[in-house]
Structure formats: structure tokens, C-alpha cells
Amino acid sequence: MSKKKRKKEKTSAQANNKNQSKGFATCRVEKEFTGFTYHKMSSPLEGMTEDERVEFIKKLGENFEQQFETSFETLQKQIFQVEPCSLLSFFAYYDLTTSPGINREWTEKNPILQHHVEFLQGLLLQHSQDSFDFRPALPQDFVEFRQLVQDVTRGFNMKSLSIADPSTTIEQHQKLITVEGIRADTQAVRNWGYPQQVKRIVSDLFSSLDDTIEQRIGVRVGCLVEMWFQILDIVEYRINQHRNLTLPSLRAKSIKIAIKKYYQAFPDLTSSPEDLSAYVQEEGLTLDGLRAIIFSQSDLRLKHIYTLTLDTFVDAYPKAVNPEALKDVLNAWSLSFGDLSDWNPEHLFLGNPVWQKPLIKLEVGTYFCPVITLFSNYFIDIMEAIIKPHAEIYKKYEERRGKFLEQEIYQLFQKAFPSAKVYQGSEWFDPTTKQTFETDLLVLLDSYLLVVEAKSGRVTEATKRGAFESLKKIVKKLMVEPSIQSKRFCDYLIKNPGLHQLKNRKGELNEVDCSQVREVVRLSITLESLGTLFCRSTDLKQAGLIASDLEMSPTMSLADLEIILEILEGSCEKLHYLVRRAEFEKNADYNGDEIDLLAFYLDTGFNILNTEFAQQRLRLRGLSNIFNPFFLRELPKSETPKPKPKLTHWWRSIIQHIEAQQPERWTEIGCVLLNFTHDEQIKFEEQFKRIKKIVNKFWQLPDHNNTCIFISEASPDRAVVAGFAYKRIDEEKINHIMRNTLDEARSISPVSRVVVIGVDVEQNDYPYSVAAWDLSEDENAF
16 A cells, blocks of 8 residues: 555544544443343242252253364364455454444344454464465355354353252352353453553553663554554544445445446446446346345455555554564564464463464565454553563563552542542551551541552463462452451551551651541452452352451452542542442342442442342343443543433432532531432432421421431431421521431431431522531441
């Protein structure tokens, strides 16, 4: 491709992404999130005895094992029948290119997803290019290969059920479930963050080393990241261009117009319109028959979409770069056909080399990349690969990971809680153990103290494959050790309340006054993620990976924390999520990752009555899709609404007003109000409206009803709110009535925290006129 044409393609790609829908993203959605619909599903094993269940599962696994072996053998034979890049192009174009607003996992029964295509790419790379037929793949080939790939991957995932054994102990059973869970995540789950988020984190992680990296290798990681996002834009432009060129001929209402549009779209065709017209007449083709030919012929051009030259990469690199230096990097990210000839094909499911080498090298300076999003999925690993051969740089990078994570967390909490005091790296001496320890981050917010530990350790390849001993080490390093650290500090504060002067790494003193702290929230933040396992410490205890008596703190990745603090608004919402998140993990039985939990919180506030304690499995996986329209919106300030917790307008206004005023223990007041469900908020408002009407009409009568007390059914031990309406009474009487209301609320509920909202019906202040609260000391208060 000429330099002029490449420049036009790059410019067109940039314009395309400003004005058109993206090929890989759910884009503009203008409706607000209004909640989920839940269904109770019966188990297919319901009514069976334990032995019958085990036998059913075992038989199911054996059937899948047989399906896997048969399908895998057939697939490995048939891949030689077509040209491999054309086959991969079919999968990339028709299965990995999503239309705006469409999520194939939700709209199709058995969709082909990214991990299916990764597996096929790895399988094809086991053979030299001359092993394959040069015949391009046809639609009928695609249909057949599609089914085979689905059968093979599903069979591999499910065949482990065949090891079901009635003699298995609860711990052994949970161990198997845990291992299979992480294997399933490794096989199929990809995105650890949203594109712009990934771009920022990776660029910032390597930023302090970029000068050194450029001196030694000739490239900058930040520029490589920018380059790949530009390549993504170019590929999306080519996809949209191909569609725009093909659709007019396919939508034509007559054979004559269809032929004319087809040759106008593709002037490089070697035949003439007259040739095609004569062929149509000779074969007696209908308009639909002609469309089938045009469709099939246009598919031959799909390979071009995913073929990238060195010149394309040089142009996409955001500054001047030595082409040879960039070529060395691209070659390090590439595999040629035949490079995986010694690789066990079954290892491709849980340890596919294409995850670190997404490019297929075709010839000198030419590459093929059917799964273009692989780079953002494995950006950190891929960037690490180019500096690993340079020991000095890599050592500095290892040191950088921990410092980067701590600084990112510090900045996130400073921004999320602007009125809080945030302390980094506090050292303290434990008189019990006679040792000095360090707490990575303390966030003092009113009567709450957040104790945050940061862990930048890696999730190893062996762990991702489900190696139990490796998994145990990672769980200990990323989850258990930080939980022990934060619990140790909390115990120290309980024994030593008051003002603490803690030295930080700079030699300065962090003066942390815990005298007003009533509750401590512990949190562990990691740079890398273990997916759903991070959210299920109770399952890990049952599997023997964590001691059963250990008080675990919630563990989440940096990217997930960033999303949580971006979605939730106001200090009270963010704090309430973190408080309830720890309780919910301890009490509830669910399946889902951190962002699935966040989506569930938006809908319920984790206020789900007895379901939290009923040990009924809540299937939350996939709820996080509600955030896609917002985080994948076309422009940062587009009209795509941000999903919000389900709060009535009045309820949200009360909390915002309390946050703005920040009276003593305002955070506890906010958390009390957030313990009410959306339905309870509506019911209380209705009751209070009736009280206001009574007061407005009968305020002069001595015994008129002027209060209502509402106890949360969802959180009866945590949430009581009372409404008090008044008209033309003095401050002394207002205070007297509010005190009586607090006492009455306490007499009918053992709750430790009561909030009274007062409104002058004549002034009709909004959201309230006065407020009172009784927040008794918790038994764990310092």
C-alpha cells in the first residue's frame, strides 16, 4: 500500500470513529438503567438422591468427553482443506465484529466468542503454511468449522464432570469446583478493564521507564499502546468500509442495479459487468442467487481487513520511530505457521501462545491479526515481553509495579472521598509481636476508617491453568496475607484508640486520630485479577485454600476499584458499597465477579431480605454488561447515561444534602438511608406525604398525628427512619418531638441507628427542614 493511501486510511479511520459506530463496541444508549428482572430457576437435579445426582453428572461428563474427542479429531483433519487466513478472517469478521448495542452472549444461544477464535488460531499455527490447501474458505466451510469449534471448546470445558465421585468430601468437591472455575475463566474471560482504562493503566505503569526503554529498544511502551489503539481504529474503518461497499449491491432491487453497484464498489475486478450479466442469464439466476454470488465473492476480500504491514504500524506509531526497531518488536509479538508444531493441542485451551503473540507473521514486514482485541486483553504481558530480555530494565519495572499500585490507589481514594484524610505508608509497632509493620493506605472519613492493602504480585500461568498448589500460593499472597495485615492493624487500633503518630516512608508523621472512628472497612487491592475467585472467599475456605477462621477483607483489582468509584456518586454511596460488600460476600451465595456485584448493588443496594442468608445460589455473572454503553460510549461527554443506584429523587437529595452539610457522623446517617430498598423508599415517602397532609390540615389540634416510623424489612437491625411534619411550632418543641420520635423508634426496634427527617409543611423545605439521629455506640467502636 502506498504511503499516500496509508495516510488516507489512517485519517479516514480517525474520522470514522468520530462519526460512526465502532465495530467492536456497544455504543450509544440513551435510556437509563431501571433494574433487572429476576427469575427463580429449578435445578435439573431437583428431586434426585445424592447418588442419582452424581451418576447424572458423571454420565453427562462422559458424553461431553466423547463429543470432545470425536469433534477434536475431525477438526484437526479438516483444517487442512482451506487457506487458514481466509478461515480466520471469516470468524473475525462475522463473529468478533459486534453491532452497536448487541452482546452475542445474551442474544445468541451458542455464540462464537473471542476464545473460540484464539483456539482456532493456535491450532492452525501448529502446521506450516504449505500444509494447507490454497482454496479460500467458503460460507459452507465456515458453518461447518463454526460448529466443530463450538463442540470442541464446550466438550473440553464440560468433560471434567466425568470425574464426579459420591465419596468426595465437601472440601474435595469445592476444590474441584474452584479449580474448574479458574480454568473456565482462563479459557473464556478476557477483559480486565474497559479500553480507555486499560490504555491509561498500562501507559502509566511503564511511563517512568519509557525513556530507558526507548534508549535500549528504540520504542516507547506508551507509544506502542497508542499505536495499537490506532491499529484498532484502522481495522474498524476497514470493516465499516467493506460493509459500505458491499451493502448497496446486496440491497439492490434488480439484477441490473445489483451488478452496476457491485462493479462501482470494486473497480479492481478483472471481469466486466457484461461478463457477470451474461453469466447470470446463462445460469438463470434470480436476484437472490446473484446476491449469494456477490456475498461469497466479497468474502474473499476479508483477509485484507486483518492484514497489516510494517508501514501500517510505522504510520500508526504516534512519533518518529526506526522501522527496524519496531519490526523487532512486532516479530517478538508474532508466530509463524508451524511455530507451534511441538505444542500439545489440548494445552491451547488454558495456555495458548497467541495470548502473548497475537500476530501471525506471513512474510517479511507483513502480519495478520484476526483477534485484534487480544492486545488490550493481555497488554501488560505483551509489553513485559519486550523488556524481559533486558535484566536491568525488568528489575526496575518489578520495583515500579508496587509503587505504581500504591500511588494509583492513593489518588483514587483522594478523588473519591475529597473530605477524607488519606495517609500513605504508615509504619506502626505492634507490642504483642514486638514487630514493626506497615499499612499501605489509611482513609479517615468522618467516623469510618478504611484500611487498604496493595498487592502487585502476579497471577502465574500455572495458576491460570488451575494448578492447585500454585493457586494456593497466589491466594495466600494476594488475598490471605493482606487480610491478615489489615486485621492485625485493626486489632492494634482497638487496643490503642485515640491519636496515632505513624511514620511514613518519607520520614514524615501521619497523625491519624481514631478517637471518633466507629467502624473500620478493610480492603485489599491487586494489580492483577483472579476474576470471580476474588469475590468468593467463602468458597475458597471450603476448598481448603483459606483457613476457615480467618476474617477476610474483600479483594478486588485496581481496574475494578476504579470502575466502582467512577460509577458510584458521592461519598456515602461509595462507602456503603464497600461496607456492604464485605458483609455480602460473607453471607450470600453467588456467582459473579466484582463488576457483576456492582451491577447487582445498583439494582438492590445488597438489600435482598432473607435471600442474603438463604444460601440460594444467585447467578450474577453477566450483569456487568449494563456498564458497557457508558464505558464504551463514542465520546467521553456523550449523552449516554451513567448507571446509578435505584434511589428515589427525594432519597438521593436527602443523602446529597447530608453530604454537603457533613454533620457529625454524617457517613453513618448516609449508610442508614442506603440500607432501605427502592420500594421501601417509595412506601416511606407515601406514608410521609399522608402525615404532611394531616399536619397541614389539623396542625392546631393537640393530638394530631405528625410522625411516622418505618423499619426496613430488608435491614431491620440496621435501618429505621422516621418522618416528622410540623407547622408553626418553635425550635424547643421541634427538638422535644424529635427526641420523643427517636425514643419511640428505639422502643419498637432494637436497631442501633435511627434517623428522623423533619419537614416544615408551610415552608415545604426540600429535601428537609431539620434532621435528627441517634447513632448508638457499636460494640466494636474504638
